[in-house]
Amino acid sequence: MRFTPAILLVLILTSVTTGQFVRGARINLPGNAGSINLPYSVQDNQGNNWMIYQNGMLQMQGNFPMYSQGAMLTVNGQNANNNNNNNNNQARMDNVTGEIVFENMNVGGFTVTRRILVDKETSMVRYIDIVKNNQNAEAKVNLRINSNLNYGVQQAQNVPDPKKAENNIGWVAQTGAGRAVVEVFAGSGSKVVPQINWPQGSNNIMATLQTTVPGGKEIAWMHFHATAMTQDGGVQLINAMNPGKILQSIPREIRKLIINFAGTQSMFGEIELLRGDVLDVVELRGGDQLKGSIKAASFKLSTSYGPVELAAEKVLAMVSVGRFRPRQLIATVDGEVFGGILDAQTLEFELSSGQVTAVPVTQITRLGTRKRAGEPEEFVFNAPLVTLKSGERFAVVAPAAPLPLLTRYGTLSLPPASISSINFQPEDQPVHEITLIDGSTFAGLYASDSIVVRLSNVGKEIDATLPASTLAQLRLGVPPADIDDNTPTLTLSNNDRLVGIVSGDLKLDTAYDTLTVRGEEIQKIVRVEKSPVDVQITLWDQSTLTGQLQEQQITCALKCGAAVKIPVALIQEYLQPQPKPSAMMADKIKEIVAALSSENWKERDRAQAQLLAMGAQVAGVLSEIQSAQPPEAQERINAILAAVRAGGEAPVSPAGTADAVILPD
Numbered sequence: 001m002r003f004t005p006a007i008l009l010v011l012i013l014t015s016v017t018t019g020q021f022v023r024g025a026r027i028n029l030p031g032n033a034g035s036i037n038l039p040y041s042v043q044d045n046q047g048n049n050w051m052i053y054q055n056g057m058l059q060m061q062g063n064f065p066m067y068s069q070g071a072m073l074t075v076n077g078q079n080a081n082n083n084n085n086n087n088n089n090q091a092r093m094d095n096v097t098g099e100i101v102f103e104n105m106n107v108g109g110f111t112v113t114r115r116i117l118v119d120k121e122t123s124m125v126r127y128i129d130i131v132k133n134n135q136n137a138e139a140k141v142n143l144r145i146n147s148n149l150n151y152g153v154q155q156a157q158n159v160p161d162p163k164k165a166e167n168n169i170g171w172v173a174q175t176g177a178g179r180a181v182v183e184v185f186a187g188s189g190s191k192v193v194p195q196i197n198w199p200q201g202s203n204n205i206m207a208t209l210q211t212t213v214p215g216g217k218e219i220a221w222m223h224f225h226a227t228a229m230t231q232d233g234g235v236q237l238i239n240a241m242n243p244g245k246i247l248q249s250i251p252r253e254i255r256k257l258i259i260n261f262a263g264t265q266s267m268f269g270e271i272e273l274l275r276g277d278v279l280d281v282v283e284l285r286g287g288d289q290l291k292g293s294i295k296a297a298s299f300k301l302s303t304s305y306g307p308v309e310l311a312a313e314k315v316l317a318m319v320s321v322g323r324f325r326p327r328q329l330i331a332t333v334d335g336e337v338f339g340g341i342l343d344a345q346t347l348e349f350e351l352s353s354g355q356v357t358a359v360p361v362t363q364i365t366r367l368g369t370r371k372r373a374g375e376p377e378e379f380v381f382n383a384p385l386v387t388l389k390s391g392e393r394f395a396v397v398a399p400a401a402p403l404p405l406l407t408r409y410g411t412l413s414l415p416p417a418s419i420s421s422i423n424f425q426p427e428d429q430p431v432h433e434i435t436l437i438d439g440s441t442f443a444g445l446y447a448s449d450s451i452v453v454r455l456s457n458v459g460k461e462i463d464a465t466l467p468a469s470t471l472a473q474l475r476l477g478v479p480p481a482d483i484d485d486n487t488p489t490l491t492l493s494n495n496d497r498l499v500g501i502v503s504g505d506l507k508l509d510t511a512y513d514t515l516t517v518r519g520e521e522i523q524k525i526v527r528v529e530k531s532p533v534d535v536q537i538t539l540w541d542q543s544t545l546t547g548q549l550q551e552q553q554i555t556c557a558l559k560c561g562a563a564v565k566i567p568v569a570l571i572q573e574y575l576q577p578q579p580k581p582s583a584m585m586a587d588k589i590k591e592i593v594a595a596l597s598s599e600n601w602k603e604r605d606r607a608q609a610q611l612l613a614m615g616a617q618v619a620g621v622l623s624e625i626q627s628a629q630p631p632e633a634q635e636r637i638n639a640i641l642a643a644v645r646a647g648g649e650a651p652v653s654p655a656g657t658a659d660a661v662i663l664p665d
Contacts, residue, residue, distance in 0.1 A: 075108030124226035133213035172234035187261035220257035273317035274368035303340035305464035396453035407444035438559035442496035500558035510547035
């Protein structure tokens with residue numbers, strides 16, 4: 001599992017006022033600050049004259065100006081540059097970062113802030129578009145970046161993510177001006193990537209990103225626009241971009257909003273680590289920095305969960321936190337972070353000159369080992385992982401005993417194997433957030449004062465008792481299952497989502513009778529508008545029934561194996577794309593399935609056509625009885641299932657019947 005921490009200790013241990021965002025190039029800050037008049041011009045070291053116009057539109061002037069209109073932003077179909085409310089001939093210069101800032105732009109129902117920074121040395125312009133949802137409820141947003149070029153595109157290519165070849169993170173085009181245009185819309189390793197669209201033969205490039213913004217929250221999309229001497233040079237420029245260095249140059253409060261660039265091993269959430277290039281490095285409180293080699297064979301820590309000893313070759317970096325009695329956080333090559341007090345009072349360090357000195361631990365602010373060959377850029381955890389509020393995280397052996405969870409649906413005792421994660425510090429609610437391996441997610445409380453886990457990656461096994469109050473997140477190693485169109489889900493009014501099916505018999509009082517409905521035959525349940533107790537039920541055959549359930553709770557059998565009781569008043573919508581038909585219809589389906597093994601090919605084809613015509617209702621029964629059928633019948637059932645799940649397109653005839661005609665019933 002890839003580690004993307006939701007909550008970690010907020011520690012900024014490096015100045016981020018200005019810095020490097022591409023290939024180590026330092027930003028040249030303008031001399032003025034405050035309000036600036038538009039258009040604003042910046043000339044880079046390659047002779048390009050970058051022009052910033054109202055609402056952040058980008059243009060180039062001078063010799064071979066590549067961009068006619070670049071980085072134009074559209075939110076939910078509304079172009080920021082066509083919004084008269086946002087037209088203003090002034091912008092603000094951030095006197096700390098050197099960015100040109102356009103604030104409080106009302107576009108597409110959201111408030112947008114654009115932060116623009118021109119890197120003179122690399123001829124690259126960075127945009128950070130911050131989108132705020134002013135509503136209380138979460139809202140979907142469609143973002144689009146569009147650029148028009150002054151010169152025709154001779155040839156162009158998408159640039160795939162080196163880590164995930166199926167994702168395109170950029171676009172490079174060779175133009176008639178003899179130079180290439182470079183567009184970057186996501187960072188390597190990012191889980192959030194836009195769709196890149198370039199109509200063949202046009203000089204227009206578009207990237208579209210669809211996402212959800214929580215109520216009252218902000219997200220940010222970072223993108224880059226540049227030129228290169230050649231198309232190959234543009235591809236190399238994108239591949240050389242280091243997400244870790246890019247993020248380090250951005251203030252923390254903005255960095256944490258960016259959704260399309262993932263951090264690397266040089267950062268643990270908000271903890272930034274010092275690393276050496278060819279030598280180990282130690283940074284002292286007085287500002288001195290020593291380079292050489294760490295001579296200690298191991299690092300021994302006294303932690304709240306027991307003594308931990310880490311071999312020196314496993315240590316990646318160390319930081320000291322705390323003013324009066326510093327505490328050490330040690331990051332390892334495995335991606336773990338351990339916190340405690342070093343047993344040693346000094347650290348033996350050999351300078352590059354050969355002299356050995358004993359550095360007092362209390363004087364060390366940061367320590368970093370030299371970079372090793374083959375180091376991963378992203379840590380992948382396949383084992384259960386504990387993250388503490390103090391910033392520590394370490395792999396553990398999953399507890400064997402069931403975990404008690406207090407929820408709206410009663411106290412659940414779930415085996416760890418059914419739990420994907422527990423977030424003890426979710427941003428949008430005061431209780432814990434539980435995610436199961438089947439994709440269910442709901443609010444609750446871990447109903448114990450502590451949890452016992454075993455640390456097995458610290459030289460010896462340690463059974464650690466961790467107070468629940470110290471936990472930030474518990475990941476049990478199995479990511480939640482993907483939710484697709486065939487997944488039965490129960491969505492509740494408190495934003496909980498359960499993956500499973502309604503089970504048992506429901507008695508529904510209608511205006512004309514009391515009807516008994518089997519849970520497995522229900523396709524849909526919705527609440528009747530403006531009625532707290534009435535529901536409308538859609539059955540497998542599209543019959544609809546409206547009334548009041550006699551029992552004001554239903555049982556949901558979760559896909560992971562647990563069963564929960566759900567109050568009817570909390571139901572927002574229940575969807576089961578593949579409900580079971582009634583017993584009578586199930587017998588009819590089985591009767592038709594028997595004909596799939598007939599000696600007469602016409603009967604086999606007729607049976608296949610009948611089952612296909614019945615639609616999705618046959619899927620459940622066919623799946624249950626498929627394994628007991630002869631080989632050809634199993635192949636036909638596979639074709640039927642694939643067709644009904646894809647929307648009912650004609651199935652492919654099994655091998656040996658390619659010339660057969662599927663006859664109507």
